[in-house]
Amino acid sequence: MIPTLNEADNIDPLLARLCELGLPPESFEIIFVDDSSSDGTPAKVRAWEKRANVRLIERRDKPDLTRSVLAGAAAARGEVIVVMDADLSHPPERLPALIAPLLNGSCDIAIGSRYVPGGGTEGGSLPRRWLSRLANGLARPLCDVNDATSGFFAFQRELAATIAEPAHGHEILLELLMAGQGKLRVVEVPVCFHNRTHGASKLSFRPQWTYLQRLMTLAGGTVSVGTAGRFAAVGLFGLAIDALLFQFLMSRGFGLALAHITSFFAAAVINYSLNSRRSFQNLAGDLRRDQLGRFLTVGIFALLLRGGVLALLIDGWHMPSFLAIFPAIAATAAINYLGAAFYVFPVTVNPPSPDVRWRVASVGIVAFAVLLRLIYLGTAELIPDEAYYWNYAQHMDLSFYDHPPMVAWLIWLGTAIFGNSEFGVRIGSFCCGLITMAYLYALARNLYDKSTAMRAVLLLAVLPFYFATGMVATADAPLVAAWAATLYYMERALLADRNWAWLGMGIAFGLGILSKYTLGLLGPAALLFVILDPASRRWLRRPHAYLAAALALLLFS
Structure with missing residues (x-):
């Protein structure tokens, strides 16, 4: 199965190399799923339909790799599906090695992996290669494979039905792995990724942003532009309350610790009430005790970080307290948002497995503990x-x-x-x-x-x-x-x-x-x-x- 979008120059060389593999014609079919190409890609594919076992599916919806693969899987006749790019970045010659573990029944998914011995990447700019490694590194804590973002893989067709309906984006393999909830048998076959020689890359900011959003959702977080925007709006209101109350208490002679703790919790209670009704209204429902308890837990974490930032800015950098409160509030905004999205108001539709939740919690808490140590290193006096x-x-x-x-x-x-x-x-x-x-x-x-x-x-x-x-x-x-x-x-x-x-x-x-x-x-x-x-x-x-x-x-x- 080969999803395409403006890949006309690559169709002929790709199909020629696939036909040179010498596979029995009755043992496979080649399905192209085209997302409204404007460069004549469908015509190139149709020209091969009489020469080889090739089929074309044309989608008229918004271009989306995951939806294209699912559409192709629904139309496929075989029980084993191989997904590969049309730009020749995935070597067709590795296809027999990729499907062998599925044909002998030893696995459910076989991944053409760049990050196992024997695999690698040839060509491409250094920033792009690092960007690819970063995207893969973000996904690796969620699953037990080295190349979770590979576009060259094979799987049992029945697994396509396990993918949740809202799935979208470019990382169909990650969707399959997460849908399996750690129960799938997976092997990685080394492949060498080659940079394209014809056509333009589809890499842009939008698919990267879509990937990050989808990754956060698969990890159990309610993260989107909408929730972030509403959270920011509520946060600005809370910031005003926090800063004004802090300045008032300091002007009345209250100590730094008492002033910032009081103003923090006053703003936090208001933020929680507004966020539960505005930012995460689809998940909050009526205010529940367990949500309030989780909110207070996140608040304690944020307060610990905020106290360290204030001490660092005021005692270490000698910043006036009326200015230091603003970066301290900003430093804890991410803790509050991520805590709300992943812990207070997590995903309830198609939630991740308990094991994935533990992994996400481990990453978050360990990262917070490291950050907390780093901030407090220079603030507390030597024992x-x-x-x-x-x-x-x-x-x-x-x-x-x-x-x-x-x-x-x-x-x-x-x-x-x-x-x-x-x-x-x-x-x-x-x-x-x-x-x-x-x-x-x-x-x-x-x-x-x-x-x-x-x-x-x-x-x-x-x-x-x-x-x-x-x-x-x-x-x-x-x-x-x-x-x-x-x-x-x-x-x-x-x-x-x-x-x-x-x-x-x-x-x-x-x-x-x-x-x-x-x-x-x-x-x-x-x-x-x-x-x-x-x-x-x-x-x-x-x-x-x-x-x-x-x-x-x-x-x-």
Whole structure:
């Protein structure tokens, strides 16, 4: 099935290459679904109808790739449908490899993937390639494939009926994956995407915006131009109330914290009442207690962020409070809108699966926790332990009285770049927190699956000890990062049988001991596992483990 829109110059070479595959004529048909082309594309297709098993479907509705594919699926005679572009960006020669897993019954969807070993992209400008990667990266948290935005894929025809009626846009594959709710068997076949040589690209702002809107809807959010516009109008009214009440309370001698908390909740209650009746009126219905509770939860998150922004602007940047309140309000507007769209008034028609909701919640909460840490890094005063370690950094050495030198090195590097400030002291720990998240995600994904990995990172982000570890400048920050890295490389080496992982394990373990001697306890535990596990015992007869231990000792020494 080949959707077309002004692809006249590509029809002949595409069909010629398809016919050269030598497939039995009775085993397939080629369906073109044309969206009102104005360059003679339908005539080009009709010229082939007598020469090959080619059919043409002409749509007169608004051009839309998803609707075109569904129209073609409804007219198809076969049980397996292959979707590909007409511009020769998808190599027809890979078609047999793509359909083989479906024909032998091993999968429901086969994806021609650019982002697996053997796949790639040739030609095209660098901005376009990065834009494509960004679009795919936004979709990847929702599904378990590497190329969720591929336009070259095959699927069982019956799956077309699972796509929700409002579906539209260019990402029909993503619609299929989300409709399957994680129950589909999917394989990815490496393909090399080629830039078109004839015709004009259909890439423009409109399809990109449509994609973002549809992606948010599939993720469970009530996000549209209409809701955003109404939310902004209500927000401007709330901003006026917030700012005026804040200025009034400050002029009456109230403290900064009390003034901004009072004005925030006064404006928030009014905003909630108006948004439930205006911005999200189709979803709110009567005001319910559960919606009010969710609204208050979002409000607490927004208030935490707003307090940090105010403290940063007033105490750090010495901005007058009557001016600082406006960027503080603006900074929390996105939190309020996304919280309302995804949590307070989520999609109720064709909602995503609980697993997708958990994934979206994990991404949102982790991103918020990271942003909150970053804002508060430079606002809170150093605790005694941090001041103690800062003093280490003023007298650099290879070791200190009661701790290895890593925390001092991180503080020295941070203050060398950002100056002797709270932010400079803590930025190293912040980066260690990000490293911990990355290794924990990779470890949990390898041991379990993507959903478990995302929830593991969610727990890491919100548990008080680990939240503080990624913010406060202590030896625990690099220790936890090194511990997570060591466990990841250990899993890759012992369970996945990756020789290169021993190098990573040696480096991570050595850096961990330089952070805190506690990591040394992992050494005997790892040795005991290798001795007791029959599959891992073979490494005792190989040099890899001994070289990793030697590398760790070399770094420590």
